[in-house]
Amino acid sequence: MAKRSLQASAEGIRKAKQAFRRKGWTQEYLAGEVGLETRQPIWKFFTGKAIDRQVFHEICLVLGLNPEEIAQQPPDESLSLETNLENTSDIDALVQKARFANYEKIQAQCGTLHLLDIARPIVLDDLYVEVNIFEEITSKRWLEITDLQRLDSNNFDRFNLDKFNKQRIPGLEAVAKYSKLMLFGKTGSGKTTFLQSLAVRCNQGKFKSDCLPIFIRLKSLAENTSDNHPISLLQYIYDEFSEQGISISEILTIFAQGKALILLDSLDELNEEESDIIIREIHHFAERFYKNTVIITCRLAAQRYQFNGFTEIEIADFSKSQIITFADKWFVAVAK
The missing domain is CATH 1.10.260.40 (lambda repressor-like DNA-binding domains)
Structure with missing residues (x-):
């Protein structure tokens, strides 16, 4: 008792x-x-x-x-809660309990896309095209002298730099390779859609099926505050799961065991005051619960954000084949 x-x-x-x-x-x-x-x-x-x-x-x-x-x-x-749950089957059962409780919410959050000029939501899978990733940020990349000599000074376009020494890897491969990611991209490059696809795949057991997906729009976190309730990432997560019958101790155990996939969207949409607070919250969370996978998205224009231990990557522009695939999916999805 x-x-x-x-x-x-x-x-x-x-x-x-x-x-x-x-x-x-x-x-x-x-x-x-x-x-x-x-x-x-x-x-x-x-x-x-x-x-x-x-x-x-x-x-x-x-x-x-x-x-x-x-x-x-x-x-x-x-014995601590973490020690009491060393048995793998107990931990897995707890994760599956939380996944089941959170399933419908993730599908509602991430399973559809809302597009300009389209009156109804589009099912994510009907439109999503696999993205590729640059493991090196364009603006931080070095070129060989021979590469610079091949640039046409009369028709210089910085986007032509994509042609030189940029190895693309699939987005899922990047997430599997790095547990802490700062994902940059141009406006409209698909950063949010990529996070949504990760959340849905995890939710459906197609990716990291042993983890609990948690998708948070950072602007919503910033707005979920008042004079009496300052911004708190952990408190926000606790509140969300308490509504689904998952206790604080259970969530903390999942975090302590590194069984969460934390997806934090649109850091660049915060104002300066909000970003300072939320950056501290993310730092604290990532240091305390270092075993978990954490991915943050941000526009390239806002590269002033840096997180210790996070690998910076960039979403690549669509290739010609990806553009064709997207166009085909677009017309089918919109015509439904």
Whole structure:
């Protein structure tokens, strides 16, 4: 039977204080975030005294912490949640439970495309064409002297640089090769559509079927805030899954085991204030849950964003064969 009260361990207090300092809050503000009338439970929490179990969990949640890692465990319960789920079958069962709960939402989020001048949504699979990837950003690529000598100075077009030394690989191959990706592309190059296709394929068990797909439009994350509820990537994810009956501990376990495919779309659509906050949130998430696959999309014009440990890649322009395939699919899809 679960104890009615919990207290933080010495290591848990250290972690909690670090998270509290990162937020830059006062204890009074934290109490308000948790819905407490006084800050006394907050003071007890940070001094390792026992407090109500629910309040303990809510404080950890607001600070972006795993309650299992913060709480002082009795000797017979000293194993962490991650250790208790070392059995592969248990972890797989948990992932499949979350995938099942999240299936319809992913299909609704990512299974269709909304296009200009088309009154109805188009099914993603009816229009999607496999994309290719440059493993080197065009603007950061070096050319040999012989390549430069072959450029026509009278008819210079920077896009002609694509002809030189640029090895294309399929998009799925790039995702399989790198677990942390910053995906750049021109406006309309298909960055969002590519993320949607990854989410749907994962959702349908055609790609990374042992992972939980999570698709987030970063502008929606930025708008899901108020004076009393600052931007929090983890809180946003917790809220989304709690509506589907998946607990915080279950989500944290999936993250700790590296069983999530996190797809973060359109970093460039944020204003400067929003981007500064969300970049910090992504940094913190990627460092804490480093085992997971994380992909962020951004326009080429906004290359000022950089993330430690992330590989920068670029969506290639369609080849002639891809253009023909897309055109064929377009006319069939629109004519339906």
